[in-house]
Amino acid sequence: MERKIYSDLLKWKKDANRKPLLLYGNKQIGKTYTAVEFGEREYKTVAYFNSDNNQSLLSVMQKERTTDKIIARLALLNGEPILKNDTLIIIDNVTNEDIVKAIKKFGSEVTDYHIILITSLKEKLMVFKVEELQYKYMFSMDFEEYLRAIGNMELIDFIKASYRNHKPMPFHNIAMDYYEEYLMTGGLPESVLANIQKETDLKIKIIHEKQLDCYKEQLLYLNNFIDVARANEVINILPYQLLKPNRKFQYGLMRTGGRSKDYEASIDFLANNGICYRCHKISEVKPPLSKCKDSESFKLYLNDTGVLLMMMHSTRMKLLTDDHLKYILYENQIASTLVSCGYNLYYYQSEGKAEVPFVVQTRAGKVIPIEIVNKNLSKAKSLSLFMSKFQITEAIRFTEDNFSVKKGIQYVPIYAAFCLKENL
Numbered sequence: 305m306e307r308k309i310y311s312d313l314l315k316w317k318k319d320a321n322r323k324p325l326l327l328y329g330n331k332q333i334g335k336t337y338t339a340v341e342f343g344e345r346e347y348k349t350v351a352y353f354n355s356d357n358n359q360s361l362l363s364v365m366q367k368e369r370t371t372d373k374i375i376a377r378l379a380l381l382n383g384e385p386i387l388k389n390d391t392l393i394i395i396d397n398v399t400n401e402d403i404v405k406a407i408k409k410f411g412s413e414v415t416d417y418h419i420i421l422i423t424s425l426k427e428k429l430m431v432f433k434v435e436e437l438q439y440k441y442m443f444s445m446d447f448e449e450y451l452r453a454i455g456n457m458e459l460i461d462f463i464k465a466s467y468r469n470h471k472p473m474p475f476h477n478i479a480m481d482y483y484e485e486y487l488m489t490g491g492l493p494e495s496v497l498a499n500i501q502k503e504t505d506l507k508i509k510i511i512h513e514k515q516l517d518c519y520k521e522q523l524l525y526l527n528n529f530i531d532v533a534r535a536n537e538v539i540n541i542l543p544y545q546l547l548k549p550n551r552k553f554q555y556g557l558m559r560t561g562g563r564s565k566d567y568e569a570s571i572d573f574l575a576n577n578g579i580c581y582r583c584h585k586i587s588e589v590k591p592p593l594s595k596c597k598d599s600e601s602f603k604l605y606l607n608d609t610g611v612l613l614m615m616m617h618s619t620r621m622k623l624l625t626d627d628h629l630k631y632i633l634y635e636n637q638i639a640s641t642l643v644s645c646g647y648n649l650y651y652y653q654s655e656g657k658a659e660v661p662f663v664v665q666t667r668a669g670k671v672i673p674i675e676i677v678n679k680n681l682s683k684a685k686s687l688s689l690f691m692s693k694f695q696i697t698e699a700i701r702f703t704e705d706n707f708s709v710k711k712g713i714q715y716v717p718i719y720a721a722f723c724l725k726e727n728l
Contacts, residue, residue, distance in 0.1 A: 305453045305493055306341075307334060309442050313342045316438065317418060323411035324419040326398075329442035330578055330607065331424045331518040334493040336396055338442070339420050343392035347418070351382040356397040365406035371415060374406060388416035398423045399525075404434070411436030425525060426577045441578075443644040444491030444608055447483060448722045453496050456482070467716065467723040472706040476717060480704060483719035487633050488620055490610020491640075505620060512614040519579050526573055535570035542580065542606055543615045546632050551603045552585070564600060571604070581605045581639050583649035586663060589694040593650050593665045603651065605639040612636055631678050635661060638676060638702060638721055645725040654693075658686040666728055671696060676718070677703040687713070700724075 316325055329335055343350035353361050364377040378393065379386045386393065395403060398421045410419055411434075426441075433439075445453065451460050459475060459482070466473040473479065488508075489499045495511045516539075523535045537558045545553055553571075555562035574580040585601035586593060606612045613623065613633065623629055639649055642664060652660040652673065662674040673696060675687045691699055691712070699713045708715045716723075 305334075305445075305449070305496065307338050307442075307445070308449060309338060309440065310342060312440055313339075314346070316440075317346060322418070323436060323438045324407050324421060325438045325440060326404075326421045326423065327440050327442060328423045328426050330444070331522070332492055332494065332515050333442060333444045335422050335424075335442050336394075337493065339392075339394050339422060343394060343420075347392040348387060348390040349384065350392050350394060351378060351384075351386050352394045352396065353378070353381065354396045355400065355403055361395070362400060362402060365400075365403045368406065371409050371413065371417070374409070375417060386417070389418070391418070393417060393419040394422065395419070396422045399425060404437070408434050408436035411438075424522065424577075443578075444640070445493060445496055446491060446641055446644055446722045447486050447719055450486045450489075450491070450496060451482065454482070454500060463717075463720050464723060466707045467720050467726070470707055470709045470714060472708070473717065473720075476706045479717065479719045484624065484630075487609045487630075487637060488613060488623060490608040490613075492608060492610065495610055508610070509614050512608075512611045515608065515611050516615065522577060522579065523570075523573070526569065531569045531573070534567050535574055538567060538570055538574060538604070539579070540615075542604055543612060545604060546612075546636065547616070547628075551635075553602055553604050574604075578607055578643075581607060581643050581649060583639060583651050583662070586650045586652055587654065589652075589663070589671055589696075591665060591669050591671065593663065593671065594648065597650060601653075605636045607640055609633050609637050609640070631676065634676055634702070634718055638662065638674070638718075641721040642674075642724065645722070646728050647724070652686075652690055654689075658689050660686050660690050664724075670727075672727065673699045675699070675701045677701055677705075677715075 316322060327335055327339060340350060340352065355361055360381055364374060368374045368377055375386050407419055407421060410417055448460055459479060462473055462475055463479060489495050490512065492511060492515055495508050498508050498511060519539060520536060523532045526532045526535060541558050545551060545557060555564060555567060575582040583603045583605065584597035586596040588596045590596055618629060642649060642662060647664040650663045652663050660673045661676055664672050664674065673687060673690050687699055697712050701713055701715050702718045702721065703715050704718060705715060706717060
């Protein structure tokens, strides 16, 4: 399954100012598979090293002081020569600073060696962030990548054309069916492949349970066991936070007297490492939106709808018949898609409780309010009130219906959310 990040890797390879690349993102989303596939297709050889408990590799990085000596020692560990411009060096599961310190030597001088570091801990970037490296974040598969995986490239073209032209998409019902399937499957490559191979819902559920275990294993990198326990509480309560009418995160749901300062480190870790996405409340619109956010009021979304559905102990049939559950998954997936498109997440709530689920800002400073049509709240006027109050002339409503435009509001089918990257 070719991922969209593949084209970015090609650009990196051809970049005259190329530096070692740090590829980061959650476990089980295909980082290693994609990097190895890229190496096998675009280079003569691949030199792969797993740094997890690899003392031989760590010794090389700690002792050698020059790039030539590092390459010579890596070639010995690899068992075959490392060729300039023709070997892709991949170092996986990087968590040790000494490895990064050694590799950044290749970014401080002109070199013909191509190196990709892979890590699952985004928090490590705070330590690893140096000018001698380049960085790329990898997300789970979005709906566009899902359609690629099932071999429906033509449908992608139709969706993009309709989004740009604001015209109805001729295969709307087919796209909606695929999207509901995608919501249940989620964006993990393993679960997508299982779905393509017509595996049972039970086997796909087991994949999602394994991913949840991976999330919880990452929590062990927190500084103390109290924060580990509290981060587990946050993950476990997240589905119930989303199912309640007011989806603002409430500490009291986890334990009586729960306070923000008790969970601050745990929630920061989950958000910083992309396990959850935090959407802050705003009550004003004054670009940049980051200055309008209420740090104490936020919603948390899980990064994969398949895992979320599993945690809700729900079924395929319930999703198809329960509009409230479907709306929650829509909202969660929109949050994930907006983040993968490069947007920061905010939601608007007025003193009168009028709410707009998402408000984003483009690089050019344009503010775009985003609403999801809810069948149970068909007469809600929050979006129009928001537009009137802040003199905003354009907005997006995600819907189960086809593309259209009414009174400056773009009605966009829920499956076309990935197209918002074009607005950034």
